[in-house]
Amino acid sequence: MFCKKYTKKEISNVESIGVIMFGLLGDVILRTPVIKALKDIYPDATITAIVDPIGSQVLEHNSFINNILVVDRKKEKNKLKQNLKKIQAILSIRQQKFNLIVNLYNAGSSRIMVQLSGAKYKLGFCNQKKKNIYNVINECESDRLKDEQTLYNYMISIVEPLSDKKYELKPVFDLDALSKEKMIQYLNNQEYQRDKIYLLNLGASKEDKILENEKYFYIVKYIYEQYGYIPAIISNPGQEYLQENLIHDFLKNSEVPYIKLPTLKLVDIASLISMTKFIITPDTGLMHLAMAFDNYIVAIFTYTHPLFVDPKNEKFISVYEYFDEGRLYQYQHISKEKLRLKIEFLFDCLNNKIGR
DSSP, X not given: OOOXXXXXXXXXXXXXXXXXXXXXXXXXXXXXXXXXXXXHHSTTSEEEEEEOHHHHHHHTTOTTXXXXXXXXXXXXXXXXXXXXXXXXXXXXXXXXXXSEEEESSOSTTHHXXXXXXXXXXXXXXXXXXXXXXXXXXXXXXXXXXXXXXXXXXXXXGGGTTTOSOOXXXXXXXXXXXXXXHHHHHHHHXXXXXXXXXXXXXXXXXXXXXXXXXXXXXXXXXXXXXXXXXXXXXXXXXXXXXXXXXHIIIIITTSSOOOEEOXXXXXXXHHHHHHHSSEEEEESSHHHHHHTTSSSEEEEEOXXXXXXXXXXXXXTEEEEOOOOOTTOXXXXXXXXXXXXXXXXXXXXXXXXXXXXX
């Protein structure tokens, strides 16, 4: 059956756009520049983000999104139940009557959702599997993700068939005024100067991305002794033991002061990030969240090459030892010396001793 292909000049009357953004916290955040770009290209269109449950937390205050459609993709042991959930998801998407559907997930059931969406225009990344289901022309001569390395460049490349304009890579996370006021009050109630508090995130989605607590303690102790800054330690849902162990095994009997944060909503963590000068974090979702704000990020890479997620932000300081040429994944045994040098570099930047 002949399937008409569309160029950007042939695309018209786009009033409703569906954007598939499945994935974890970081996955959703790194796709937000595409949402902003689509709103710029089609300012009068209604944009609906199609997400997993975590996505609704990331996008609930996003000013470029009109609607959020949450899809339950949790796997069922019973195949009949699993297939019924897929059918329900497809029907929910069809009910939206999208003119244009954009697949930023490019895996699993997202392809059949695009295929059966009922949208006139279907857009996916160039050089991807089952590209015959997409009808908006998106051609490239080679593997964009492999050539450009960074996911941010790859994500924003999907709008090239729609516009000649170049769009920024910075993630979007809109703060909630009530949350920010609450977090200001929280910091003001601490016994430490607010401008001397920084955020420390220990958790990550995978164990191989987590640095040893002994080395985190080395960082925290060094920063306090040399610069007088106090860590506010994030409690990660499901990984609360990381915060507990760092405090019990290292900080409790030391002379280093600290703030033990309660488990907070994502929007509250975002408010804290926006109010502090820097955050120290592994390569994880909160690292991507911090990229939406104008503060320094000391990002610790224990396995993934920083080129893969580089936001091209001058305040992004990556910490790793060495990657063999051409390798994006390689276990890193980060030394205390490397950590110290990166912390010194951070404070040189904060004190305007060097430009970046």
